[in-house]
Amino acid sequence: MKRVARTGNEAMAEAMRQINPDVVAAYPITPATEIVQIFSQFVADGLVDTEFVAVESEHSAMSACIGAAAAGARAMTGTSSQGLALMYEMLYIAAGLRLPIVMPEVNRALSSPINIHCDHSDTMGARDSGWIQIFSENSQEAYDNVIQAVRICEHPQVRLPGLITVDGFIISHGLEVVDLIHDEEVKSFIGEYKTERSLLDIKHPYSLGALDLQDFYFEHKRQEAEAMYNTPEVIRAVGEEFGKRFGRKYDLIEKYKLEDAELAIVVLGSTAGTSRVVIDDLREKGIKAGMLKIRIFRPFPHKEIAESLSSVKAVAVMDRVDGVAGFGSPTFNEVRAALYDGPTRPPIVNYIYGLGGREISLEEITSVYKNLEKIAKTGEVKKIVNYLGVRE
Amino acid sequence: MATLKELSKRPERFTGGHRLCPGCGASIVARQVLLACKDPAVVTISTGCLEVGSTIFPYSAWEVPFFHSAFENSAATCSGVETAYRALKKKGRLPVDKEIKFIAFGGDGGTYDIGIQSLSGAMERGHKMLYVCYSNEAYMNTGIQRSSATPRAAHTTTAPVGKVIPGKKEFPKDLTGIMAAHKIPYVAQTAVGFWRDLTTKVEKALAVDGPSFINVHTPCRLGWGYQPDMTVEIGKLAADTCFWPLYEVEDGRAWKLTYKPKEKRPVKDLFNLQQRFKHLLKEENKGLLDEIQARIDQDWEDLLKKVEK
Numbered sequence: 001m002k003r004v005a006r007t008g009n010e011a012m013a014e015a016m017r018q019i020n021p022d023v024v025a026a027y028p029i030t031p032a033t034e035i036v037q038i039f040s041q042f043v044a045d046g047l048v049d050t051e052f053v054a055v056e057s058e059h060s061a062m063s064a065c066i067g068a069a070a071a072g073a074r075a076m077t078g079t080s081s082q083g084l085a086l087m088y089e090m091l092y093i094a095a096g097l098r099l100p101i102v103m104p105e106v107n108r109a110l111s112s113p114i115n116i117h118c119d120h121s122d123t124m125g126a127r128d129s130g131w132i133q134i135f136s137e138n139s140q141e142a143y144d145n146v147i148q149a150v151r152i153c154e155h156p157q158v159r160l161p162g163l164i165t166v167d168g169f170i171i172s173h174g175l176e177v178v179d180l181i182h183d184e185e186v187k188s189f190i191g192e193y194k195t196e197r198s199l200l201d202i203k204h205p206y207s208l209g210a211l212d213l214q215d216f217y218f219e220h221k222r223q224e225a226e227a228m229y230n231t232p233e234v235i236r237a238v239g240e241e242f243g244k245r246f247g248r249k250y251d252l253i254e255k256y257k258l259e260d261a262e263l264a265i266v267v268l269g270s271t272a273g274t275s276r277v278v279i280d281d282l283r284e285k286g287i288k289a290g291m292l293k294i295r296i297f298r299p300f301p302h303k304e305i306a307e308s309l310s311s312v313k314a315v316a317v318m319d320r321v322d323g324v325a326g327f328g329s330p331t332f333n334e335v336r337a338a339l340y341d342g343p344t345r346p347p348i349v350n351y352i353y354g355l356g357g358r359e360i361s362l363e364e365i366t367s368v369y370k371n372l373e374k375i376a377k378t379g380e381v382k383k384i385v386n387y388l389g390v391r392e
Numbered sequence: 393m394a395t396l397k398e399l400s401k402r403p404e405r406f407t408g409g410h411r412l413c414p415g416c417g418a419s420i421v422a423r424q425v426l427l428a429c430k431d432p433a434v435v436t437i438s439t440g441c442l443e444v445g446s447t448i449f450p451y452s453a454w455e456v457p458f459f460h461s462a463f464e465n466s467a468a469t470c471s472g473v474e475t476a477y478r479a480l481k482k483k484g485r486l487p488v489d490k491e492i493k494f495i496a497f498g499g500d501g502g503t504y505d506i507g508i509q510s511l512s513g514a515m516e517r518g519h520k521m522l523y524v525c526y527s528n529e530a531y532m533n534t535g536i537q538r539s540s541a542t543p544r545a546a547h548t549t550t551a552p553v554g555k556v557i558p559g560k561k562e563f564p565k566d567l568t569g570i571m572a573a574h575k576i577p578y579v580a581q582t583a584v585g586f587w588r589d590l591t592t593k594v595e596k597a598l599a600v601d602g603p604s605f606i607n608v609h610t611p612c613r614l615g616w617g618y619q620p621d622m623t624v625e626i627g628k629l630a631a632d633t634c635f636w637p638l639y640e641v642e643d644g645r646a647w648k649l650t651y652k653p654k655e656k657r658p659v660k661d662l663f664n665l666q667q668r669f670k671h672l673l674k675e676e677n678k679g680l681l682d683e684i685q686a687r688i689d690q691d692w693e694d695l696l697k698k699v700e701k
Contacts, residue, residue, distance in 0.1 A: 022476060022479040022480060022483070023472065023475050023476055023479050025472060025475070049479075049482065049483065050479070051475045051476075051478050051479040051482075053471065053472070053475050053517065054517070055468065055471075055513055055517075056509060056510075056512070056513030056516070057509060057510075057513070059464070059465065059468070059510070060465060060468035060471075060509075060510050060513055060514075063461060063462070063465035063468035063469045063472060063510065064468050064469065064471050064472030064475065065472060066461050066469060066472060067436065067459065067461070067468070067469040067470060067471065067472025067473040067474075067475075067476065068472040068473065068475055068476040068479075069472075069476075070459055070472075070473065071434075071472070071473045071476035071477060071480070072476060072480060072485075072487070073475075073476035073479055073480060075472070075476070089462055090461070090462065090465070093461050093462060097461070198487055199434050199457040199459055199473055200434065200457070200473075200476065200477055200480065200486055200487055200488070200492065201457070201487035201488065202432040202434075202456075202457060202487075202488050202490065202492060203487070203488055205454070205455060205456050205457045205458070206452075206457060206458075207447050207452035207454050207457075207458040207459075207460075208457075208458065208459045208460070209447075209458075209459055209460035209461050210447035210448065210449040210450075210451075210452060210460070211443070211444045211447055211448045211449065212449045213448060213449070216449050216450070
């Protein structure tokens with residue numbers, strides 16, 4: 001283990017260097033550009049033996065990764081925001097063809113209006129594309145998650161692509177202390193990439209991507225869904241093994257002072273770090289505050305969430321995205337649905353915050369707990385969907 | 393260059409039993425391209441007639457590894473497969489360590505229009521692959537809609553002949569010229585009906601150390617409106633009228649005609665055989681027909697100036 005200072009982008013590029021994929025096809029986009037840039041330098045300096053393809057768009061980046069993965073190569077790319085949106089069509093194809101492509105993704109707002117800063121609109125837009133989605137709180141997690149994703153995605157029971165997100169600028173460009181694992185240990189942890197079939201196996205030609213009509217399409221989609229059902233167990237096992245080998249254990253969700261909490265917030269990404277400070281402060285004041293951090297958004301850990309929130313008196317789901325759905329944001333709606341089958345159904349509210357990189361302050365998070373306190377006392381939810389830190 | 397006898401002895405790698413129309417030009421292109429390739433080949437394809445007509449799960453007409461992922465990305469996908477080949481070869485991890493050729497197919501919609509970015513990118517990056525555009529001059533798979541390859545005045549369902557508009561208003565774009573401007577090692581135009589020209593060009597294209605592109609004029613009996621037994625004749629007439637000249641360009645510089653008609657026939661002879669042009673034969677559209685003929689004559693003159701003497 002080597003302790004260094006790295007930004008989120010640098011940490012993820014470092015993980016990619018250690019993974020040493022066969023093919024990387026990528027295109028620059030703020031704030032993920034650095035990943036591609038740093039990796040290109042690794043290629044130029046001979047630190048990896050990856051074939052790097054500087055494609056002409058994100059659509060082609062994902063298309064080339066799909067071609068490479070279908071040919072039996074370990075393929076990676078990285079993107080953000082509009083880039084992920086341009087890949088949209090190909091995301092479904094990567095998942096449908098069961099190609100375990102791993103992609104760092106830097107969370108950034110979607111146009112319009114154009115904005116280069118953090119929110120989760122891009123990633124949430126791809127939430128039903130069949131990709132595993134792993135959210136990282138900080139650079140360390142981003143680094144660890146990229147390495148684990150290779151194992152998770154390539155697992156024979158899974159074989160699905162996965163994206164690992166960090167919050168744009170806040171983490172992608174924020175310098176933090178990161179413990180790096182030795183190259184050889186990463187190599188042994190991820191192992192060799194083994195495919196069942198390859199387009200380059202000319203002795204066993206097969207047609208991939210055939211027209212699939214009423215008589216087979218549904219079965220193939222059912223198998224894809226089954227793979228996602230298999231994934232939580234694999235994520236846990238990989239997170240467990242990672243913890244044993246490198247000292248940092250990972251699960252589907254992370255609980256912070258939640259065991260005896262009465263008031264809980266649910267968060268994703270970097271806001272978890274800010275929330276810890278607020279919770280510590282509230283705890284000192286005798287308020288039983290806690291947090292549930294969702295690490296894995298896909299597959300959605302509905303059972304774990306329902307169980308973890310079963311004994312709290314009020315819950316607020318913080319979402320850095322507005323689904324513009326007419327009612328609530330994506331994480332809120334899914335957490336709320338998960339609670340339906342839980343042992344209890346605590347009152348729950350939605351907070352939409354931080355769009356387009358709008359800062360979230362300690363005071364704002366504290367105000368969420370204040371509202372939860374009122375709800376817990378009265379049992380009454382005055383407003384289900386709330387906006388935090390916006391001029392209205 | 394392979395003789396007809398040699399080609400006839402090679403294994404069929406695009407087999408019969410597919411569901412393309414009788415007289416489909418695209419199936420002739422696919423079969424002849426693969427016959428001309430002596431090495432193992434991996435094929436990618438854009439969404440379109442050739443793809444949906446040749447692969448309906450669990451059936452396939454392809455005896456080579458075949459990959460379709462989407463409409464606009466046959467070139468990008470093929471570039472990924474080709475890159476994987478280089479990566480795995482370098483690492484000694486190829487399943488079979490043999491020289492493999494990479495061939496991307498696309499129709500004119502998937503090549504001239506929605507796929508031109510992906511094609512241009514892959515060619516510029518220098519991947520060792522052959523891109524074959526089977527241009528049947530409209531979106532045939534979705535039901536004969538106009539593309540930027542559709543000829544001036546042709547009837548399609550989105551640029552139909554009506555009471556006030558006589559079909560497509562624009563001339564097609566010169567995609568072969570655009571590809572030549574990429575200055576890649578080999579670019580060519582050929583037509584269905586010229587099997588020797590086509591197979592020779594495929595051999596040349598696959599022999600270069602870099603990207604290559606062949607644009608094939610591919611008659612479509614359904615979209616063009618002719619009897620299925622006329623496919624080859626129409627392809628030949630396209631060249632004989634200089635509507636679709638057969639030529640090749642090496643390194644973007646050396647232009648060479650590979651077929652010069654003994655007698656340059658009027659384009660009317662080609663249009664006569666196709667329903668999509670039948671309105672052009674009416675007296676009131678004579679001006680339009682003359683305009684098209686003048687353009688063909690001019691393009692032919694321009695081409696003759698470019699070719700090596």
